[in-house]
Amino acid sequence: MRLKLLFRNVFRHKLRAFLTIVGICVAILAFGMLRTVISAWYAGVNASSSSRLITRNATSLIFPLPISYLEKIRGVNGVREVSYSNWFGGIYIDAKNFFVNFAVEPRSYFDLYPEFVLPEAQATAFFRDRKACVAGQKLAKRFGWSVGDTITLKGTIYPGNWDFVLQGIYHGKNAATDENQFFFHWSYLNESLKKNDPRRADQVGVYIIDLKHPDMAANVSEAVDALFRNSYAETLTETEKAFQMSFVSMTEAILTVIQIVSCVIIAIIMAVVANTMAMSVRERMGEFAVFKTLGFGGGYLSMLILGESMALSGIGGILGIALTFPAARAFAEAVGQFFPIFHVSLDTIFMDIGAAMAVGAVAAMIPMWRVIHIRIADGLGRTG
Amino acid sequence: MNVIEITDIVKSYRRGSQRIRVLEHISLTIANGEFLSLMGPSGSGKSTLLNLIAGLDQADSGSIRIGGTEISTLSETGLAAWRAGRVGFIFQFYNLIPVLTAYENIELPLMLTSLSKKARHAHVITALSLVSLQDRMDHYPRQLSGGQQQRVAIARAVVTDPTILVADEPTGDLDRQSAEDVLELMDQLCTQLGKTSVMVTHDPRAASRAHTLKYLEKGVLSDAPQAAVSECLQT
Ligand SMILES: Nc1ncnc2c1ncn2[C@@H]1O[C@H](COP(=O)(O)OP(=O)(O)O)[C@@H](O)[C@H]1O
Ligand SMILES: [Mg+2]
Numbered sequence: 001m002r003l004k005l006l007f008r009n010v011f012r013h014k015l016r017a018f019l020t021i022v023g024i025c026v027a028i029l030a031f032g033m034l035r036t037v038i039s040a041w042y043a044g045v046n047a048s049s050s051s052r053l054i055t056r057n058a059t060s061l062i063f064p065l066p067i068s069y070l071e072k073i074r075g076v077n078g079v080r081e082v083s084y085s086n087w088f089g090g091i092y093i094d095a096k097n098f099f100v101n102f103a104v105e106p107r108s109y110f111d112l113y114p115e116f117v118l119p120e121a122q123a124t125a126f127f128r129d130r131k132a133c134v135a136g137q138k139l140a141k142r143f144g145w146s147v148g149d150t151i152t153l154k155g156t157i158y159p160g161n162w163d164f165v166l167q168g169i170y171h172g173k174n175a176a177t178d179e180n181q182f183f184f185h186w187s188y189l190n191e192s193l194k195k196n197d198p199r200r201a202d203q204v205g206v207y208i209i210d211l212k213h214p215d216m217a218a219n220v221s222e223a224v225d226a227l228f229r230n231s232y233a234e235t236l237t238e239t240e241k242a243f244q245m246s247f248v249s250m251t252e253a254i255l256t257v258i259q260i261v262s263c264v265i266i267a268i269i270m271a272v273v274a275n276t277m278a279m280s281v282r283e284r285m286g287e288f289a290v291f292k293t294l295g296f297g298g299g300y301l302s303m304l305i306l307g308e309s310m311a312l313s314g315i316g317g318i319l320g321i322a323l324t325f326p327a328a329r330a331f332a333e334a335v336g337q338f339f340p341i342f343h344v345s346l347d348t349i350f351m352d353i354g355a356a357m358a359v360g361a362v363a364a365m366i367p368m369w370r371v372i373h374i375r376i377a378d379g380l381g382r383t384g
Numbered sequence: 385m386n387v388i389e390i391t392d393i394v395k396s397y398r399r400g401s402q403r404i405r406v407l408e409h410i411s412l413t414i415a416n417g418e419f420l421s422l423m424g425p426s427g428s429g430k431s432t433l434l435n436l437i438a439g440l441d442q443a444d445s446g447s448i449r450i451g452g453t454e455i456s457t458l459s460e461t462g463l464a465a466w467r468a469g470r471v472g473f474i475f476q477f478y479n480l481i482p483v484l485t486a487y488e489n490i491e492l493p494l495m496l497t498s499l500s501k502k503a504r505h506a507h508v509i510t511a512l513s514l515v516s517l518q519d520r521m522d523h524y525p526r527q528l529s530g531g532q533q534q535r536v537a538i539a540r541a542v543v544t545d546p547t548i549l550v551a552d553e554p555t556g557d558l559d560r561q562s563a564e565d566v567l568e569l570m571d572q573l574c575t576q577l578g579k580t581s582v583m584v585t586h587d588p589r590a591a592s593r594a595h596t597l598k599y600l601e602k603g604v605l606s607d608a609p610q611a612a613v614s615e616c617l618q619t
Pocket of ligand 2: 430431584
């Protein structure tokens with residue numbers, strides 16, 4: 001009976017309940033989408049491994065490091081494996097088809113990044129063929145590529161048209177893995193440079209170090225940087241997480257604004273639901289006085305109100321969460337190239353649930369206080 | 385034996401900085417099974433006195449014993465529990481809960497007891513048959529006439545088998561025939577079920593159905609001036 005009473009009260013004014021639920025639903029949807037944008041922004045940071053270090057030029061990321069550092073880094077105590085990559089910055093047909101493409105040392109790179117999963121046969125083919133490339137499955141799907149296709153990238157940093165044969169399509173080990181990247185042989189790039197622009201040959205963008213144990217991160221970065229101190233290309237070695245974070249922090253201000261907006265949305269809907277609850281309880285003061293007359297306590301009645309408020313925000317919240325998934329999918333399809341990882345995380349769902357519950361609880365506060373304190377005679381109203 | 389023993393109660397309300405005396409040293413006893421009607425001009429303090437008897441409010445001084453319990457010393461929660469078990473309420477505007485059916489409205493006071501669902505059902509059905517509304521039990525208040533709503537309210541008032549029934553202008557909002565039905569019911573509750581009832585009314589016709597008449601004016605209680613009542617009855 002208590003639940004029956006609760007739900008009938010929720011839907012007493014159908015239009016009002018409907019509009020409130022729509023409001024909560026939209027607010028939770030907006031909140032969830034903004035949180036998803038934030039986590040998409042941090043996707044690189046979250047996907048980074050604590051056992052990987054990145055060594056780059058200490059002056060700036062735009063300056064390369066000589067390939068000769070490779071063996072020296074490999075010799076540092078605590079280093080299990082080293083790989084390297086160059087940001088290629090190639091364009092596929094049109095600049096708006098942006099995706100990330102790297103020249104890498106294939107064997108060591110795929111060894112260091114086990115989250116890029118490549119079928120055995122494709123891996124072998126990729127490693128063997130000097131002009132081979134691999135792409136993430138989202139990327140391949142986006143352009144309708146299949147294994148065996150020839151893909152031409154127009155170089156921006158390295159001029160010319162570069163032809164690659166797609167030898168493999170990797171998929172991510174989990175949802176946090178970026179499936180929008182493109183890799184090819186560093187040696188293919190380097191050989192061309194040797195022929196056409198020898199000054200730029202034998203250089204890499206960054207070294208990626210895989211540690212024997214994550215605990216050694218501090219010691220190894222220290223040791224690597226010490227190795228090249230006072231050389232013409234000094235290095236800066238940091239964890240992959242810190243490296244990724246340095247990209248995010250460039251846009252930190254925007255993220256802060258998004259965070260604030262997401263909180264403001266929740267605050268606004270709190271005020272709206274609080275108003276709805278206050279209105280609906282004020283109209284029913286007479287009824288609450290009757291309940292009290294019959295012997296029901298203020299506690300019972302305030303729980304009834306809390307329940308009503310929670311039911312409203314619960315229904316709105318569940319609908320909002322349910323809509324977040326298709327909305328995020330549509331959003332990802334529209335702007336997938338900027339947010340390679342755009343999926344609604346479990347954390348976001350928990351935050352949605354928390355926000356909806358907070359809305360329900362806060363909205364019920366004042367009406368609960370009022371119902372506890374109404375005096376029966378006042379509530380019943382005096383009738384002559 | 386007296387069920388209600390009121391001795392020397394005083395009640396005042398604060399209005400701004402002033403205190404307004406509404407009841408001046410009132411004493412009253414009501415016997416078991418008695419049907420007492422309280423008359424008096426508007427604003428004379430009838431509802432105030434009724435609320436004190438029903439444990440909805442506290443007097444400034446004096447004693448109120450009901451069925452042997454001194455209620456003027458009970459705490460607010462103590463009073464709430466006492467009301468739930470001992471008092472049946474009938475209001476002028478019925479005060480049914482609009483989102484509950486007739487059946488559920490009658491069941492409501494039983495939610496505060498430890499009765500099983502089955503036992504509650506039996507009580508509700510008995511109360512419904514008492515007011516002859518079994519065929520309307522699934523109707524919501526808005527689907528019932530005023531007289532029917534008041535009968536549901538009476539069923540709700542008696543379903544817990546209370547010691548006393550209090551009614552504040554129970555016929556004030558009803559047409560003549562419905563008022564007759566309600567008064568007939570209240571009379572039955574006293575004579576057949578031995579409920580002690582206190583009814584506040586403006587309506588002399590209603591008052592005449594009671595066994596005893598009391599008259600309240602300017603905070604002082606007296607036996608009803610017969611002349612006034614019979615005069616009203618003739619019109
Ligand atoms: N809660 C209250 N606060 C202040 N004054 C009140 C309150 N209840 C009643 N009164 C005053 O007490 C007097 C008696 O009221 P009431 O008992 O309702 O009279 P009746 O029921 O006889 O018409 C009136 O003057 C009324 O204004
Ligand atoms: Mg009154």
